[in-house]
Amino acid sequence: MLSDETVAIIGAGNIGRSIIGGMIRGDLVDPEQVIATRRTASALQALEDEHPGLRTTTDNVAAVREASIVVLTIKPQSKAEVVTEIRDHVARDVLIVSVLAGVTTERLQLAMGQDQPVVRAMPNTPALVDEGATAIAGGTYAEPDHVAKVRQMFEAVGQVVETREEMMDAVTGLSGSGPAYVYMFIEALTDAGVKQGLSRDVSAKLAAQTVFGAAKLAIETGKHPAILRDEVTTPGGTAIAAVSELESRGLRTTIINAVATATERSKELNEE
Numbered sequence: 095m096l097s098d099e100t101v102a103i104i105g106a107g108n109i110g111r112s113i114i115g116g117m118i119r120g121d122l123v124d125p126e127q128v129i130a131t132r133r134t135a136s137a138l139q140a141l142e143d144e145h146p147g148l149r150t151t152t153d154n155v156a157a158v159r160e161a162s163i164v165v166l167t168i169k170p171q172s173k174a175e176v177v178t179e180i181r182d183h184v185a186r187d188v189l190i191v192s193v194l195a196g197v198t199t200e201r202l203q204l205a206m207g208q209d210q211p212v213v214r215a216m217p218n219t220p221a222l223v224d225e226g227a228t229a230i231a232g233g234t235y236a237e238p239d240h241v242a243k244v245r246q247m248f249e250a251v252g253q254v255v256e257t258r259e260e261m262m263d264a265v266t267g268l269s270g271s272g273p274a275y276v277y278m279f280i281e282a283l284t285d286a287g288v289k290q291g292l293s294r295d296v297s298a299k300l301a302a303q304t305v306f307g308a309a310k311l312a313i314e315t316g317k318h319p320a321i322l323r324d325e326v327t328t329p330g331g332t333a334i335a336a337v338s339e340l341e342s343r344g345l346r347t348t349i350i351n352a353v354a355t356a357t358e359r360s361k362e363l364n365e366e
Contacts, residue, residue, distance in 0.1 A: 095243045096122045102161035104154055104176060105168035106130040106141060109193055112221040113165060116250030118145055119224075125149075129157040155183050163243070165191040170363045173197060177205045184210070189240050191215055191247070195266050196363025199233025199259060211236045213244040216262055216270045217251070226252030227269040231259040267357030275352060280305055 101123060103110040114130060117123045125147030131154050132138050138150035151157055158164050158180045168176050173194055184190070190212045192202055199212040206212075212233035217226045228248040232241045241256065248254045257265065280301050287297030312319055327334040340346075 095239075095246050096127075096163075099123065099162045099243070100127050100129065100160055101163045101165060101247075102129045102131070102157040103165045103167060104131050104157065104180070105166065105172070106132050106138075106150075107167060108219055108222060109217055110165065110167035111141065112217075112219075112224075112226065112251050113167070113247060114141065114145060114148065116221070116224060117247060118148075120250040122246060122250060129160060131157045154180050158184050158188070161188060163189045163191060165193070165247075167193050170194045170197055170366070173202075173205070177202070181206045186210065189213065189236075189243065191244050193217060194363075195270060196263065196360040198364055199231070199236070201364060203233060203235065209235050211240045213240055214259060214262055215244060215248060216265045217248060218269050218271075219273050221248075221251035224251050227272075228252060228254045229257050229262065229265040229269070230254060231257055231262055233259070263357045263360040264353075266360040267353040267355070270360075271353075271356040275349065276305060 096117065101117070103114055106114060110130065114128055117128065118125055125145045126149065128145075129149045129151065130138065130141050131151055132141075133152060135152060138152070142148055142150055154176060161184075164180070164184060166173070166176070184206065186208050188210070190202065190206065190210055192199070192212060193215050194202070195216070197214075199214050202212050202214075203210050210233075213230055213236050214233065215228055215230045217228040220226050221228070226248065228251075230241065230244050230248065232238075245254050245256070280298075283301035283304070284294065284298045287300060288294050292300070308322070311317075312322060315322070323337070327337055
């Protein structure tokens with residue numbers, strides 16, 4: 095579906111870079127069909143070295159003038175500046191893909207000043223290693239074909255789900271921000287191993303692989319996490335003793351509250 099498209103990636107940082115790599119590695123587009131923008135030429139040179147043939151520029155306007163799909167991978171705080179810069183140079187039928195946390199398709203359509211097809215996406219940083227989790231939602235003027243193109247784009251870097259747009263703030267709180275929570279858990283698990291006498295290298299490797307393996311087992315078996323936990327926690331054993339400690343310290347409630355806090359912050363970003 096993307097083979098005849100010209101895709102402009104506006105603000106090709108981590109997420110933008112992952113999308114570019116996924117599309118090219120997946121043979122969805124040729125490098126020449128992608129135009130990447132960043133503020134600094136040195137960052138763009140690294141992208142060119144990684145993907146020979148990729149077109150790059152520091153000029154957002156030049157990029158969108160040629161594009162049939164414009165992907166906004168900028169920070170939410172930069173949206174007003176960038177949209178004001180490009181909106182008079184984007185044709186009405188150009189598909190806008192937004193990964194701006196908290197910014198609704200309606201607000202983006204209004205900012206563009208026309209009935210623009212917009213699809214909102216919330217990926218996360220594991221997309222850099224093709225293991226991203228992305229939720230997508232189409233705006234008022236997005237047709238099924240538009241949504242299908244965006245699904246294909248993000249499936250090149252991981253798993254994709256479609257949801258109602260009113261759920262996108264919750265997605266941001268859960269999977270969009272979720273890697274930060276997991277990294278904190280890996281760091282804490284590593285420190286715990288060091289405290290018990292393991293070397294940091296050994297502890298870090300065991301901690302990261304344990305999280306990766308547990309997630310893979312949950313995905314591939316499809317079992318409820320509570321069932322998988324019960325399979326580890328033998329009566330009177332070490333795991334059930336540790337689980338009891340975690341429950342008494344409120345781990346579950348803390349995580350639920352953290353996701354709620356991130357969700358509320360995502361809602362606030364639409365008003366800024």
